[in-house]
Amino acid sequence: MxxxxxxxxxxxxxxxxxxxxxxxxxxxxxxxxxxxxxxxxxxxxxxxxxxxxxxxxxxxxxxxxxxxxxAKRVEKEITQEHTDKIQTIVDKALKDGNGTLYEWSLELEDGRAELTVKTDLENGQHANYKYDLDTGELLKKK
Structure with missing residues (x-):
């Protein structure tokens, strides 16, 4: 791997x-x-x-x-400004859970760029984080 x-x-x-x-x-x-x-x-x-x-x-x-x-129609677009913010948010999620990255996904939801970060934790558990990419706000953690 x-x-x-x-x-x-x-x-x-x-x-x-x-x-x-x-x-x-x-x-x-x-x-x-x-x-x-x-x-x-x-x-x-x-x-x-x-x-x-x-x-x-x-x-x-x-x-x-x-x-x-x-094609299906989508209203907004992911830009380089969005992708430039990914690394910082992924590092934040990995530090929070002290885990390793499984995957991340950047999608548009209701006109908002949302970054989902999935991690594997040291204890064998998993953690999922969802962030508003524009504000860096943690929206959901499982």
Missing amino acids: NAYKDINLTPSEALQVFKDQYPETTVKEVELELKAQAYVYKVEGYDDEKEYKIYIDPNSGEIQETKEKR
């Missing part, structure tokens, strides 16, 4: 990989998830006709997989 601390690509760089591939799209989700014991970025966006999803290697920046389907 690759370690979270060893990831080379920032969330903003993953966003840019998506925008380079699909320049005329609106981004609706950026996520770092653990798949098959390895981290991978998943970025989703849309235009007037299709929704796009790409999986990016967080070390090399290479696109591993792309998917397309008919």
Whole structure:
């Protein structure tokens, strides 16, 4: 398994990989998830006709997989300003629970950018944190 601390690509760089591939799209989700014991970025966006999803290697920046389907409409967009804030919030959640990162997900909910951070704790338990990304406010902890 690759370690979270060893990831080379920032969330903003993953966003840019998506925008380079699909320049005329609106981004609706950026996520770092653990798949098959390895981290991978998943970025989703849309235009007037299709929704796009790409999986990016967080070390090399290479696109591993792309998917397309008919589009649904979303009102707001995830921006680089949002992705630049992810690392600070993830570090805050990891410090709070003294755990290791399982995955994080940035989504738009009712026009608000919300970051969910899922961690594995030292005692074998799990913790989930949901933050308002714009304010840094902890909205929910399980």
